[in-house]
Amino acid sequence: MVRGKREMKRIENATSRQVTFSKRRKGLLKKAFELSVLCDVEVALIIFSSGGKLYEFASSSMLSAIERYRAHSREDSISTKMEQDIEGGEYEAAWISKRIELIEASKQKLLGKNLGSCSLDELHELEGKLEESLHSIRERKYHLLQEQMAQLKEKERSLTKENESLREKYLKCKGLAKSPTATLGEGVAHNGAVQHSDVETKLCIRCPGRGTYS
Incomplete structure (x- = not known):
């Protein structure tokens, strides 16, 4: 009796499906064992039935x-x-x-x-890009110049203020440098001149053998 080729699809009959699973499972486990022995390879086979039961084979350790x-x-x-x-x-x-x-x-x-x-349109586009770049460069340059001018003005104000402070210190030091002894000498000389001016000076001329004439 020639066995017909089975169509590869799920077996609808539960009994037939269970019988087929049991037969083919045993055959698969046998083939796995033979493969490991004949070819000296490590084989591990794990099967779970539709009911969740585990069947396994390992030639060494699972x-x-x-x-x-x-x-x-x-x-x-x-x-x-x-x-x-x-x-x-x-x-x-x-x-x-x-x-x-x-x-x-x-x-x-x-x-x-x-x-x-380049085509004419490409040249126009290129020209526009160059003009935009030039405009951006000029704006950046102007901004940097403004910042530089502001810094220079601030530095000028700082130097002016510092110069005024140094000038005040110089004038103050110059006033203190005048000696107290010199001031006292000037006062004494002035008083002497006043006293001397209060003394009346009288000139007497006398010839030998004569009286005195004033």
Whole structure:
């Protein structure tokens, strides 16, 4: 009797489904055992029935097989991520390189070079950009000049104030430098002159053998 090919879909009859599961489960476990023995490989097989019952087979240890699987999965994940990062880095590097080329070409045009390939509209656009740049440069220059002038005026006021302070100190020191002894001498000389002016001076002329004439 030739067995027909079974259609790969869920078996609707519960009894037939359970019988098929039992037969094929045993066959699968047997094949896993034979594969581990014949090929000297580590095999781990885990099966959960529709009712939640666990069936398993491990050629060595199920825990060691699971740990080995996890470590291998982590390595694969890291390797995949590295490959993705490399591909992303290459794409980003190519994009940056292209942007640099465009910026360099625009820079050359702003400097008045390589204008032969520019159309009239491109030249108008370039002229507008240059005018905007020149306007911004002039505004910045004016702002810096205003700041510099304000700083110079503030410095001038500070120097003027400092000069006035030094002048006051100089005049004060000059007044204190006048000696008290000199002042006292001037007073004594002045008093002597006053006293001398109060004395009446009388001149007497006398010849020998004669009287005195005043």
